[in-house]
Amino acid sequence: xxxxxxxxxxxxxxxxxxxxxxxxxxxxxxxxxxxxxxxxxxxxxxxxxxxxxxxxxxxxxxxxxxxxxxxxxxxxxxxxxxxxxxxxxxxxxxxxxxxxxxxxxxxxxxxxxxx
Amino acid sequence: xxxxxxxxxxxxxxxxxxxxxxxxxxxxxxxxxxxxxxxxxxxxxxxxxxxxxxxxxxxxxxxxxxxxxxxxxxxxxxxxxxxxxxxxxxxxxxxxxxxxxxxxxxxxxxxxxxx
Numbered sequence: 001x002x003x004x005x006x007x008x009x010x011x012x013x014x015x016x017x018x019x020x021x022x023x024x025x026x027x028x029x030x031x032x033x034x035x036x037x038x039x040x041x042x043x044x045x046x047x048x049x050x051x052x053x054x055x056x057x058x059x060x061x062x063x064x065x066x067x068x069x070x071x072x073x074x075x076x077x078x079x080x081x082x083x084x085x086x087x088x089x090x091x092x093x094x095x096x097x098x099x100x101x102x103x104x105x106x107x108x109x110x111x112x113x114x115x
Numbered sequence: 116x117x118x119x120x121x122x123x124x125x126x127x128x129x130x131x132x133x134x135x136x137x138x139x140x141x142x143x144x145x146x147x148x149x150x151x152x153x154x155x156x157x158x159x160x161x162x163x164x165x166x167x168x169x170x171x172x173x174x175x176x177x178x179x180x181x182x183x184x185x186x187x188x189x190x191x192x193x194x195x196x197x198x199x200x201x202x203x204x205x206x207x208x209x210x211x212x213x214x215x216x217x218x219x220x221x222x223x224x225x226x227x228x229x230x
Contacts, residue, residue, distance in 0.1 A: 035218070035219075037221075043223070043224055044221065045158075045205065045207075047218055047220060050217065050218050091157060091158070095217055100146075100163070100165060100171070101163075101216075101217050101219070102148070102163060103148075103160065103207075104160075105157035105158045106157055107155060107156060107157040108157050
């Protein structure tokens with residue numbers, strides 16, 4: 001069965017600090033997809049990134065970067081020079097190719113960026 | 116933004132009453148999903164649909180039923196609401212193929228309180 005663990009329930013940083021959100025996953029499939037979503041205080045869920053299991057290249061998008069390591073079953077998310085607007089709950093999620101696109105979410109990490 | 120509308124956005128009901136939540140999409144996506152979000156659990160899949168009249172159960176389907184008679188509408192019904200079904204409900208959609216395959220886009224959510 002697939003499982004996603006986000007061990008950090010809450011993180012608090014001061015603006016301009018770098019912060020890394022951890023995500024560890026479990027799956028028996030060789031083909032799967034990993035995702036990060038952001039849920040700001042307004043409550044909507046915003047898609048950030050999708051990575052498939054065959055692509056271990058790290059990705060950078062502005063202040064956001066993602067480190068995918070199959071050897072440790074991790075897909076960590078780093079925010080560089082954090083800003084108050086980054087305050088949100090961040091969810092890591094997994095979809096197995098055999099599961100019909102169903103997502104399994106981690107419990108989320110509440111990130112608070114203080115001015 | 117993906118064209119997903121959830122209605123109602125807020126609802127208060129009493130234990131034992133039936134409740135129907137509606138998800139409407141304008142993207143013509145094949146897959147639709149219902150999740151519930153509860154503190155400490157992230158998002159959990161209730162039911163999903165892979166086409167008109169084609170539905171399947173998720174991990175927390177007890178007490179819920181769904182129907183999809185048109186591509187654009189996916190209904191979630193609580194036959195007899197219980198207090199344990201107090202939650203925030205999210206609808207999501209995804210494409211079958213293409214560059215955005217497996218990426219789920221979410222509606223704004225419905226906050227349901229069962230008293």
